[in-house]
Amino acid sequence: MATRKATTVYLYELAWILPSFAIPVGMLVALVVTAFGAGIHLPGQERRIDPTKVAETAPFDTPGLVELAPGQYEVRMTAQIWAFAPNEIRVPAGSTVHFWATSKDVVHGLLIPKVHVNVMLLPGQVAHAVARFDTPGEYPIICHEYCGIAHHTMAGKVIVEAAR
Amino acid sequence: MTRSEDRLTAAFVAVALVALFGGALTGVFQALEHSGLNVYPSTPLVKSYYHSLTLHGVLNVLVWTTFFICGFVPFLVTRALGRPLALPGLAWLTFWVMLGGLVLAAIPLLGNAATVMFTFYPPLKAHWAFYVGLTLVVVGTWLVTLNLALTWRAWRRQHPAERTPLAAFMGLVTFAMWTIASLGIAAEMLVMLIPWSLGLIGGTDPLLARVLFWFTGHPIVYFWLLPAYMSWYALVPRQAGGKLFSDPLARTSFILFLVLSTPLGFHHQYTDPGIHVGWKLVHAFLTFAVFFPSLLTFFNVVASLESGARARGGRGWVAWFARLPWGDPSLAAQVLAMLLFTFGGIGGLINASYNLNLVVHNTAWIVGHLHLTVGTAVTLTFMGICYWLVPHLAGRALWSRRLALAQVWTWFVGMIVFSNTLHRLGLMGMPRRTMIGAAAYVQPEWKVLLPLVGAGGALLFLSSVLFFLNLVLTLVASRAPAPAVPAFSEALSGADHAPAILDRWRPWIALAFVLIAIAYGPTLVRLALTTPFNTPGLRVW
Ligand code: HEM
Ligand SMILES: [Cu+2]
Numbered sequence: 001m002a003t004r005k006a007t008t009v010y011l012y013e014l015a016w017i018l019p020s021f022a023i024p025v026g027m028l029v030a031l032v033v034t035a036f037g038a039g040i041h042l043p044g045q046e047r048r049i050d051p052t053k054v055a056e057t058a059p060f061d062t063p064g065l066v067e068l069a070p071g072q073y074e075v076r077m078t079a080q081i082w083a084f085a086p087n088e089i090r091v092p093a094g095s096t097v098h099f100w101a102t103s104k105d106v107v108h109g110l111l112i113p114k115v116h117v118n119v120m121l122l123p124g125q126v127a128h129a130v131a132r133f134d135t136p137g138e139y140p141i142i143c144h145e146y147c148g149i150a151h152h153t154m155a156g157k158v159i160v161e162a163a164r
Numbered sequence: 165m166t167r168s169e170d171r172l173t174a175a176f177v178a179v180a181l182v183a184l185f186g187g188a189l190t191g192v193f194q195a196l197e198h199s200g201l202n203v204y205p206s207t208p209l210v211k212s213y214y215h216s217l218t219l220h221g222v223l224n225v226l227v228w229t230t231f232f233i234c235g236f237v238p239f240l241v242t243r244a245l246g247r248p249l250a251l252p253g254l255a256w257l258t259f260w261v262m263l264g265g266l267v268l269a270a271i272p273l274l275g276n277a278a279t280v281m282f283t284f285y286p287p288l289k290a291h292w293a294f295y296v297g298l299t300l301v302v303v304g305t306w307l308v309t310l311n312l313a314l315t316w317r318a319w320r321r322q323h324p325a326e327r328t329p330l331a332a333f334m335g336l337v338t339f340a341m342w343t344i345a346s347l348g349i350a351a352e353m354l355v356m357l358i359p360w361s362l363g364l365i366g367g368t369d370p371l372l373a374r375v376l377f378w379f380t381g382h383p384i385v386y387f388w389l390l391p392a393y394m395s396w397y398a399l400v401p402r403q404a405g406g407k408l409f410s411d412p413l414a415r416t417s418f419i420l421f422l423v424l425s426t427p428l429g430f431h432h433q434y435t436d437p438g439i440h441v442g443w444k445l446v447h448a449f450l451t452f453a454v455f456f457p458s459l460l461t462f463f464n465v466v467a468s469l470e471s472g473a474r475a476r477g478g479r480g481w482v483a484w485f486a487r488l489p490w491g492d493p494s495l496a497a498q499v500l501a502m503l504l505f506t507f508g509g510i511g512g513l514i515n516a517s518y519n520l521n522l523v524v525h526n527t528a529w530i531v532g533h534l535h536l537t538v539g540t541a542v543t544l545t546f547m548g549i550c551y552w553l554v555p556h557l558a559g560r561a562l563w564s565r566r567l568a569l570a571q572v573w574t575w576f577v578g579m580i581v582f583s584n585t586l587h588r589l590g591l592m593g594m595p596r597r598t599m600i601g602a603a604a605y606v607q608p609e610w611k612v613l614l615p616l617v618g619a620g621g622a623l624l625f626l627s628s629v630l631f632f633l634n635l636v637l638t639l640v641a642s643r644a645p646a647p648a649v650p651a652f653s654e655a656l657s658g659a660d661h662a663p664a665i666l667d668r669w670r671p672w673i674a675l676a677f678v679l680i681a682i683a684y685g686p687t688l689v690r691l692a693l694t695t696p697f698n699t700p701g702l703r704v705w
Contacts, residue, residue, distance in 0.1 A: 010657065012467070013410055020459035024452040031448070031517050040519045042434050044441040051699045081704050106702055107285050107370055109435075109526055113593020118522040120436045122370040123287060123699045127437035140605040144526040144595035146281055148288075148704030149212060152603040 043119045043127055051123035054078055054104045065089050068098075077101040079108035079121045081148050084141060087156030093136045093163045099129045109145035112158065120145060133160040169242055172255055174557040176235025177550070179263060181635070183227035184543075188628035190220035195582065195621020198600050199614050211276045213599040214705055221282030222273060225538055227266060229388045230301060232546050234262065234308050236553070237335045237391050240398065241312055244331035244652065250314035258307040265300025268293045279705040281597065283377060284357070286368040289701030292361035299353045302346050309339040327659040328667055330411055331398040331652055337418040338390040340669070341383065344676055345426045348379025360701060369695045371438045378429035379684065386425045388538050390418070392545040396465045396498065401653035403495045404488055406472025411655035412662035413464050417457035419666055423676045424454045427683030434521040443687055444518070450683060451516040458509060465502065471656065493568035494650075497548030500576045501541050504583075508536030511587070526597070529590025532583040540579050544572070547631055552650055554635050561644035563637035567630055574627035582620025585613050 035041075049057045059076040064086050066074045073095055078085050080103070091097060101110055103121040110119050115131040133139065143154035193203050193216050202213075210216045242249055249255050271293055272278040278290035316328065316336055328336070352373055359365045401408045408414065430447035433439055470484055478484030490496050511533040514520055524530060555562045562568060594600065594610050665671065 010661075013413055013657070016463040017413075017460070020456055020463065023459065024455040027455075027513065027517075028449060028452045031452075031520075032445075035519045038519075040522065042441050042444055042519055042522070043437050044444075045439060046437055048438070048694070081702075106287050106704060109595070111526065111593065111595060113527075116519075116522045118435050118525050120433075122374070122437060124369060125371055125437040140593075140607070142593070142595050142605055144598070145285075146214060146217075146597040148702075149214060151214070151597070152599040155603075155605045 040116055043129055046126040046128050048124055049102065049126060051102075051104070054102055059100055060102060065091070071095050073097045075099050075101075077110075078104050079110070079143065079147075079154075080104040081106065082143070082150040082154040084110075084143070084154070084156040087141070088159065089141075089156075090159045090161060091133060093160050094132075094134055095160070096130065096132045097158070099127075099131070101127045101129075106147050107145050108143045108147050108154070111142040111144040112139050113142070115139065118144075133158065136160045136162045168252055169239065169248055170557055172249075172252075172259060173235040173239040173553075175259055176231045177553065177557070179266070180228050180231035180235065180546075181550075181632070183223040183231065185628070185632055187220055187224035187228055188625055190216045190223070192621050192625035194220060195624075196618050198621075199616075199618025200601055201618065202601055209274065212279070212705070213602075214281075214597075215276050215279050217597060218279045218281050219273065222269075224543075225384075225388070226282055226298070226301070228546075229538065229542065230305065231262070231266075233338075233387065233391045234258075234305060236546075236549065237338060237394070238308065238312060239553075240394060241332045241335035242315065243649075244329040244335075244398075245315060245319045247315065247319055249311050250318050251311055254307060254311055258304050258311070261307065262301050262304030265297045265304065267297070268300065269297025271297075276705070283381070285377070286357065286360070286370055286373050287699045287701045288705075289361065289703055292358065295353055295357045295361050299350070299358065302350060302353075305339070305346065306343055309343045312336055312339055327662065329652070330408075330414060330655070330659065331394060333415060333667075334390065334394045334397065334418050337422050338387065338394070340673065341390070341422045341425050341676075342387040344673070344680075345380050345383030345387065348376045348429075349381075352376035356697065360697075365697055367697045367699045368701070369691075369697055370699055371436065372691045372695050374433060374436060375429075375439070375684075375687065375691060378432040379426065380429075382429040382432060383425040385538065386421055388542045390421060392498075392501070392542050393418075393461055393465075395545060395549055396461075396502065397468075398652050399650045400465070400495065400498055401468035401472060403492060403498075403650050404469050404472030405476050406468055406470070406474070406653075408653040408655040409464050409467035409471060410657040410661075411659045412657060412666075413460055415659075415662050415666045417460040417464070419672055420457035420460075421454065422672050423679065424450060424457070426676065427679040428454065429684075431516050431521070434518065435525050439687060443683070446683055448516060448518045450679070452513075455513065462506075462509075468653070469499065491565070491569070493562075493565055493572055494548045494551040496569060497551065497572045497575075498545050500572060501544035501548065504536050504544075504576070504579060505541035507583075508533060508541055511536065524590055526595060527590035528586045528594045528596050531596045532586030532590060535579060535583050535586070540575070540583075544575055547575075548572070550631075550635065552647075555638060555642075555646040556649050558639055558642075559646050560638055560642040561646055563634050563642045567634045571627050571630035571634065574623055574630065578620050578623025578627055580620075581616055582624060585616040585620060589613055589617075 054060050060078055063076045068074055101121050103123045108121040117129045117131045119127045119129045121127055139158040141156035272291035278294035280288040280290045356368050360368050397414045428447045428450040430444050431451045473484040473487040476487045478487030
């Protein structure tokens, strides 16, 4: 009797261990496939700069929007308490925009909901994110890391104009 | 058990409860702010939304959790081993070191000189007393580990051939895991923040600071969670009228937590620049690996509850659930905590899912998530524990069982409203850690939902008030003697079925360090070799 009970428990244990193992593995496979299939990537390792000399360091010595090719843009952006520079960007619909950004003082964040721009801006680090703006409209640029008493005022916008 | 152990537990739990009260008060202020009612102009002590949020984070997740755990875990371990702590004097010294550290940190914290959030990312620069105080609290937790380890060793000498009792085993694993995990924060404090705040070095590096912080900052969630699991495994099955399903499976999952908890902190830094995406992917893999012991726990605990409900006449595939002893507030609290934790777990998987994290990182979604996990799975479980622990420590029965049941259900309902709303707001792109009521970019679709944050928060606050009221009345007005403490559960499949290697410490601790070296080694070495501490500090609040 005692051994039979133990065997049943053992079978249940096994019956659960196997799916417990298979579920995370399956999810992980799905994740890797979709991540690389969709080509949406996380910010990665770019380079270090001197956080006290941002204004003299390329590309942040010439902040603003630069057209690289038709429909291809680059934004060189700095974050400082409590503003982004530039804080308004205009591009035509269908544009791909590369954000190159860093912080001049404390930790900030760069969040543009709906287009998967979500990156931390750390003093001393160059951050990179890419977004494609297909639908015309206004997209808020939000600082999403606490950066001091007026953190909630730190914002900007991307204005996407209907393609000519 | 001696009264002296009880007094020690009482001291820790008392501090924890005071902190939780402050946490609930600041919490409801924040929730009301989100729904358009800014109370801060009329709170003399709390200077701003951000002052409030810093207090809230520190009081809830650093003080309430840590002090409760340092009181509760030794209480269970000494009972399970049937012997007092090896060094009672050290145990009291530990308490005073931790309380001293807390007071030291509290001075700048309350005085608005450390409004840097509970994550204290430099270059935000707090007063040195904040960093030194928190470090003393961490040192205190190491002394608890030492005391537990010595107590276990003394027990082992007298019982060379026995299995370590389950509750003691789980308590030891919890503190062993935490001690390894806390090395990151200790390094951040000692190498960077303390010398910098004292003016000995001129700057810090924000990236290295975050890497060291999250080295500890992820496993700290297991430090909060494992003591709740201890209750779910060692006490709840008996409270439910049943038996623990499998002791070996419980031990296995704890050992896996010991090994796997630390080498995955980059999943908090998926969006940080300066860390190679390859290492982020490795940490994503390891994060999914700890999902395995979590699933084992889920199964084992639910099967144990089922055994209780069936012994009480429960039937069917799911209908047995209604047969649990829902009239016991301690059990009801913990079962509801588990229920909400299921959703917390699913949300956690989404956070961990590499590029899906781009949708949720630093949005209100995370706030919704963490209130299901540490804010409910852990907190509501600890509240449930308080419903037998505080009466035991006070020597008086709980003042009102019905009030306690009302409290538990209010928390459950309030949390569903609060957390669900925040999850949705997060998906709409609302940032966390933000004074939303004053923000310039509030979107029309957020405005519809924001009142529900206030409503859910108000229910949670009401629930906290009922909780504290009941405990205070237990102390001052209850006359009946306290009932017995819940006994440890028996197991359907007992410790003798567990592989003997699970009782060894060295191989597992060694394995934990190997995984840490693989997952963190290259990045830490690179940062240590190439990082100038050249970011000056700022006080911008
Ligand atoms: C009365 C109950 C509670 C209410 C109404 C409440 C409300 C809130 C609100 C509104 C926020 C701020 C959102 C933001 O600006 O990002 C918050 C943050 C937070 N809460 Fe709670 N909370 C409660 C209880 C708890 C408990 C019990 C815990 C954990 C034990 C907890 C842990 C946290 C943490 C860790 C944060 C994030 C702090 C940060 O971003 O630095 N809360 N809470
Ligand atoms: Cu900012």
